[in-house]
């Protein structure tokens with residue numbers, strides 16, 4: 001089942017820069033450069049972990065600095 005290819009009345013724009021017409025070789029981009037840019041963007045987003053940053057608990061007692069409370073007896 002193949003969809004009919006619409007006549008190219010209008011040339012699709014590059015998915016990256018949206019300025020240049022898409023090249024058949026680098027679809028959906030206009031050039032290898034734009035394809036690389038988009039790929040790099042995907043990789044960066046893929047490696048970045050979404051979510052709130054983990055804050056260090058500054059109230060956590062440090063070892064060796066909490067001898068005050070237990071020594072009071």
Ligand SMILES: [Zn+2]
Nearest residue numbers: 014017030034
């Ligand atoms: Zn482009």
